[in-house]
């Protein structure tokens with residue numbers, strides 16, 4: 151895992167990219183972004199094998215009719231035979247399936263895992279929240295956190311963060327790192343249904359989801375809690391207490407996270423901390439005072455919109471963050487990480503302009 155990219159992308163010697171789990175939401179979004187990537191468009195990146203699990207043998211059209219240039223591609227099996235010979239392999243597989251694939255691929259192949267398998271640093275945390283043997287820890291694909299970007303340049307193994315942890319970590323990182331809040335944060339995050347993946351689940355049927363918003367995984371039960379805690383504690387230099395409540399909303403994409411923490415800072419002081427932290431971040435949009443983030447403003451974009459203020463009467467910092475769970479929350483972060491790993495411009499192929507209304 152050095153820090154000088156080993157690849158040169160040219161149409162004469164293109165980067166070959168495979169996507170495992172291409173029939174799923176994360177894999178499909180990776181492909182959507184790759185199709186719009188300048189390296190794909192000039193021929194210096196080619197899309198090779200696309201794979202699935204039980205749906206191997208079907209065409210991509212059956213799952214992602216919007217990906218027209220690839221619609222007739224037949225999905226292969228998710229195995230070494232199919233994935234070998236690529237320079238970059240994206241894994242959009244259920245938790246627990248990445249390690250067995252990754253360990254068979256050469257160290258020189260850039261493997262970018264959208265799942266959780268390599269995000270956590272603590273094996274105890276892995277066992278408690280996911281169960282089974284901890285596969286390891288890879289460089290974490292959230293370049294906006296201090297020290298992470300450098301580790302992604304030239305990396306050949308990358309763990310893409312979870313969607314909720316991306317919203318909560320980017321919302322709270324500046325305040326926690328600057329020490330303007332007590333190390334005790336609360337997060338209530340509303341997510342669209344694509345966050346749950348596409349495998350059929352009765353409680354995700356349209357008739358169950360439409361016209362209703364419901365909390366789930368309350369009381370510190372959601373598996374993203376340790377990932378958020380890991381990110382914030384590293385910045386605070388002390389253990390940060392994290393209370394996380396996820397909420398399911400009847401929309402296909404998006405996360406809106408409302409994050410609070412005790413503070414004695416003023417709203418102006420808090421804002422100054424955020425302005426400084428995110429001044430040079432291409433995908434973090436600190437909104438002008440009085441403007442609030444909305445999931446509808448970031449659909450399909452790799453942007454995270456953030457508003458920060460202080461409720462002085464309550465003594466609380468309030469940060470609201472919006473992102474698209476499939477873009478910045480998964481596939482956008484994966485492509486952003488690929489760009490860094492390969493030495494391409496970090497923003498290549500990634501829009502900061504959402505689709506609205």
Ligand SMILES: NC(=O)C1=CN([C@@H]2O[C@H](COP(=O)(O)OP(=O)(O)OC[C@H]3O[C@@H](n4cnc5c(N)ncnc54)[C@H](OP(=O)(O)O)[C@@H]3O)[C@@H](O)[C@H]2O)C=CC1
Nearest residue numbers: 171173174175176202203204205242243265345347348480
């Ligand atoms: N959706 C989201 O917002 C986010 C997802 N992620 C992570 O990305 C990964 C994929 O999630 P998502 O796309 O939503 O899930 P989906 O259920 O939509 O897709 C899962 C994919 O994995 C394939 N698959 C399932 N089981 C196996 C298996 N045993 N062997 C090989 N392939 C298999 C499926 O193929 P088949 O069609 O054949 O079943 C499908 O292509 C997960 O780890 C998830 O946690 C991360 C952040 C956000």
Ligand SMILES: CC(=O)N[C@@H](CCC(=O)OP(=O)(O)O)C(=O)O
Nearest residue numbers: 266312313314341342343345346
């Ligand atoms: C709405 C919804 O169900 N969301 C998922 C989170 C999806 C995600 O990003 O998490 P992983 O990558 O860690 O699986 C959940 O709460 O389990």
